[in-house]
Amino acid sequence: MTTKRIDVDVAIIGAGTAGLTARRAAKKAGASVVMIDPGPFGTTCARVGCMPSKLLIAAADAAHHAHTASTFGVHAENVSVNGAEVLARVQSERDRFVGFVVETTDEAQEMGELIVGRAHVAGDGLLTIDNGTEVGYNSLVIATGTIPFVPPPFRGLEHATLTNEGIFELEALPDSLLVVGLGVIGLELGQAFHRLGVRTTLLGVGGKIGPLADPDLLAHAREVFSAELDLHPSYELQSIEPLDRGVRVNFVDSTGRSRSEDFERVLMAAGRRSSLPKLGLDNIGINADELGGYDIDPDTLQLGAAPVFVAGDVNGLHPLLHEAADDGRIAGGNAAVFPDIRAAARRTPLAVAFSDPQIGIVGNGYAALDDCEAVAGEVDYGNQGRARVQAINKGKVRIYAERHTGRLIGAELFGPRVEHLSHLLAWAVQQGMTVETALSMPFYHPVVEEGVRTALRDLAANLKRDEAIKCAVEEFGPGT
Amino acid sequence: MTTKRIDVDVAIIGAGTAGLTARRAAKKAGASVVMIDPGPFGTTCARVGCMPSKLLIAAADAAHHAHTASTFGVHAENVSVNGAEVLARVQSERDRFVGFVVETTDEAQEMGELIVGRAHVAGDGLLTIDNGTEVGYNSLVIATGTIPFVPPPFRGLEHATLTNEGIFELEALPDSLLVVGLGVIGLELGQAFHRLGVRTTLLGVGGKIGPLADPDLLAHAREVFSAELDLHPSYELQSIEPLDRGVRVNFVDSTGRSRSEDFERVLMAAGRRSSLPKLGLDNIGINADELGGYDIDPDTLQLGAAPVFVAGDVNGLHPLLHEAADDGRIAGGNAAVFPDIRAAARRTPLAVAFSDPQIGIVGNGYAALDDCEAVAGEVDYGNQGRARVQAINKGKVRIYAERHTGRLIGAELFGPRVEHLSHLLAWAVQQGMTVETALSMPFYHPVVEEGVRTALRDLAANLKRDEAIKCAVEEFGPGT
Numbered sequence: 012m013t014t015k016r017i018d019v020d021v022a023i024i025g026a027g028t029a030g031l032t033a034r035r036a037a038k039k040a041g042a043s044v045v046m047i048d049p050g051p052f053g054t055t056c057a058r059v060g061c062m063p064s065k066l067l068i069a070a071a072d073a074a075h076h077a078h079t080a081s082t083f084g085v086h087a088e089n090v091s092v093n094g095a096e097v098l099a100r101v102q103s104e105r106d107r108f109v110g111f112v113v114e115t116t117d118e119a120q121e122m123g124e125l126i127v128g129r130a131h132v133a134g135d136g137l138l139t140i141d142n143g144t145e146v147g148y149n150s151l152v153i154a155t156g157t158i159p160f161v162p163p164p165f166r167g168l169e170h171a172t173l174t175n176e177g178i179f180e181l182e183a184l185p186d187s188l189l190v191v192g193l194g195v196i197g198l199e200l201g202q203a204f205h206r207l208g209v210r211t212t213l214l215g216v217g218g219k220i221g222p223l224a225d226p227d228l229l230a231h232a233r234e235v236f237s238a239e240l241d242l243h244p245s246y247e248l249q250s251i252e253p254l255d256r257g258v259r260v261n262f263v264d265s266t267g268r269s270r271s272e273d274f275e276r277v278l279m280a281a282g283r284r285s286s287l288p289k290l291g292l293d294n295i296g297i298n299a300d301e302l303g304g305y306d307i308d309p310d311t312l313q314l315g316a317a318p319v320f321v322a323g324d325v326n327g328l329h330p331l332l333h334e335a336a337d338d339g340r341i342a343g344g345n346a347a348v349f350p351d352i353r354a355a356a357r358r359t360p361l362a363v364a365f366s367d368p369q370i371g372i373v374g375n376g377y378a379a380l381d382d383c384e385a386v387a388g389e390v391d392y393g394n395q396g397r398a399r400v401q402a403i404n405k406g407k408v409r410i411y412a413e414r415h416t417g418r419l420i421g422a423e424l425f426g427p428r429v430e431h432l433s434h435l436l437a438w439a440v441q442q443g444m445t446v447e448t449a450l451s452m453p454f455y456h457p458v459v460e461e462g463v464r465t466a467l468r469d470l471a472a473n474l475k476r477d478e479a480i481k482c483a484v485e486e487f488g489p490g491t
Numbered sequence: 492m493t494t495k496r497i498d499v500d501v502a503i504i505g506a507g508t509a510g511l512t513a514r515r516a517a518k519k520a521g522a523s524v525v526m527i528d529p530g531p532f533g534t535t536c537a538r539v540g541c542m543p544s545k546l547l548i549a550a551a552d553a554a555h556h557a558h559t560a561s562t563f564g565v566h567a568e569n570v571s572v573n574g575a576e577v578l579a580r581v582q583s584e585r586d587r588f589v590g591f592v593v594e595t596t597d598e599a600q601e602m603g604e605l606i607v608g609r610a611h612v613a614g615d616g617l618l619t620i621d622n623g624t625e626v627g628y629n630s631l632v633i634a635t636g637t638i639p640f641v642p643p644p645f646r647g648l649e650h651a652t653l654t655n656e657g658i659f660e661l662e663a664l665p666d667s668l669l670v671v672g673l674g675v676i677g678l679e680l681g682q683a684f685h686r687l688g689v690r691t692t693l694l695g696v697g698g699k700i701g702p703l704a705d706p707d708l709l710a711h712a713r714e715v716f717s718a719e720l721d722l723h724p725s726y727e728l729q730s731i732e733p734l735d736r737g738v739r740v741n742f743v744d745s746t747g748r749s750r751s752e753d754f755e756r757v758l759m760a761a762g763r764r765s766s767l768p769k770l771g772l773d774n775i776g777i778n779a780d781e782l783g784g785y786d787i788d789p790d791t792l793q794l795g796a797a798p799v800f801v802a803g804d805v806n807g808l809h810p811l812l813h814e815a816a817d818d819g820r821i822a823g824g825n826a827a828v829f830p831d832i833r834a835a836a837r838r839t840p841l842a843v844a845f846s847d848p849q850i851g852i853v854g855n856g857y858a859a860l861d862d863c864e865a866v867a868g869e870v871d872y873g874n875q876g877r878a879r880v881q882a883i884n885k886g887k888v889r890i891y892a893e894r895h896t897g898r899l900i901g902a903e904l905f906g907p908r909v910e911h912l913s914h915l916l917a918w919a920v921q922q923g924m925t926v927e928t929a930l931s932m933p934f935y936h937p938v939v940e941e942g943v944r945t946a947l948r949d950l951a952a953n954l955k956r957d958e959a960i961k962c963a964v965e966e967f968g969p970g971t
Binding site: 065085104333401402430442454 | 541564565910916
């Protein structure tokens, strides 16, 4: 194998969302660039993430609507789900979305700006690629994403196990599915398969459901989801063993009942891990701390003091497409002008889970609120007018404001049309709106946004009463 | 009949949305009040407007979803609409909404603050009520709403004609329905009845569809609605005559074809007229101008220089529930403190039609743009990602900005989930956001809000190119 060497201003490991926007930003700044990626091309979101999951959910919604139409006086007989058709639409639409990305990577390859291969950091300013190429760089962008994590007890079940990387390749729906993990992926896909008629059990740990952190909303979400799904956010695994077809799992469910059940498939959704430790960064003197973390500046995305920038899911900051795209722009731009780098203004954080009801986190949510410095206002969607009209009247929203200024700082949402309500609130937070200003905005009638108004009014009243939340330390702290 | 006399600070004619909020505002300001209304009680919105129409549309959506589920691989056989069940849900849910309003009017009656009767302005500071009561007032709030308008050719068809006041009382769906008028009411209800299986023809004049004014969107909406509905925005009536059961109508449709067809029912949705001319205002020296208009200050709602304030639909400004509620607050507050009245800050105008695709007008829309002083940006939802995932990928949105500042001033929207997108844009307009600031806000993925971002990017590019719209006068004016 002869060694070919390429020298560029900016080398980018990874040609996903962050890598592609990094390339664009670096080129715009006048840098020469090359991306290195072994493929498959097409971004995590388009190939195995947001897009195919939303397509599957759209089919699940259709089944759910057909089953519940009688609420409105509309009757459908023999509602059936044709799994092959469902999956064929998921795959063909996904392929269309992936196609747009692949056009860009193809073009990059034609321009000599994409090497198909796996990159290793070999030394300062040097990557070796597993196809024998060497790449010399002035700055490096790492945008290698994450890989699914399979906890030890679930290893050795590969014949039955799927992750988000394989599940959208199925040609038929399984008869039964065990979902391990109640993060966004487990919750969205588990509910979708359930609604498509697959016997599904969803297992999670620590009581968590999706991205929710507010204890009030978590309790409410547990109740609502448990009414529809065989969902256990605090299960205990006793054993799991392979069968000829599928697995047998023994576990204690959230109600304390011991269960032994067989499932054809297991969806592993117990988290994803950064690919950062595998890149050879120790060869340039960069090592993880004792917790496995790396020193990444969230404002510049620089890794320590090196000419290295970490963008997208791999940096562990906000594993979301729109953040990955922003990361890429920041990292690519800074890589091109290193050492003259700058901190970039970030958007107000926003995360959405497309379960039903949907979940939204605006700002950094409940977890990030300072003790006793925030006030909350809430609405229960159980009898909200517009939601009741459409029979989507489930959920609860809590909005948070700064105690002394009344400025909106975030929200956690669980309810109807939350993908939209979350945008309204995230924009309001980013604008620095106070509760009072928000209440001066138009609210049409009848809309679910009026529920947000109810929560804002509650918030205004609680601000007046100075009813701060998360004051437990003071109220029940040591010595009381 | 003995005459009873009541003297109050503020008399309010009408106990609908505007009247009820006027009462609250006037009382809060320390005034003694009385409302006069002949009933039925319960607000136009809750009884015969926004709420029952949204309930009917929810059933129509359910039927539409069941019929189109196969797009996703979900099959429902023999989808049937049980008209009696559909209408029973509409009526029972509507009664529940009305019930909350009636609680308030009942309470007012118990407090002696509601007279059930029809009020007539008899002279300065004096109302006579048709139950024999006289009401002396210092200030008057008129909140009497509107009444459906039936154009001359359609009179004498009462046996077959329905308006929004009667249509929600039906116990069965008609076999066929002629909808006269393509405003919001005609469009929303016509499409809903069509989707519930009623043979429906929708007729309008002047090419208008709902509240749209932007010619590009109007053309697109005509195309999209015409693909689903027998819809004719520029029809010409030749004759309409009563049959034993229903009517026979002869008309030329939008394609120029002469048609003669029978319909069981006619929904008159050709507009509503202010009840202002019927109140006896001439007895206090207030008369309409030659066009039938009254001199109402939109900022204070004062009528001429009199101690009279006009709130809600009757003032002809914004016949929408949320505006009526604001109107009531302004009119009631000003009536209580007259002559020390003040102009109130209004919210950014926002109107939504719950057709499918939905229609939204933010700000005062296209019609209010100054010639050659605005720039537009647009998005076509035909291939927008999230909309395509859900197979709701129809429509187009245009956003307008001030030519020299880039400040957002309004939008017209026709597309998916417009009830939500309209709020996002209306809040942005009211905040005085520029296009650039809007583009710095978070957009999740995949969401229909990303279509708004596409339109904003187009707008930014058109601002850069200084491509103003509505410049026709200059381009093709006299002499060119």
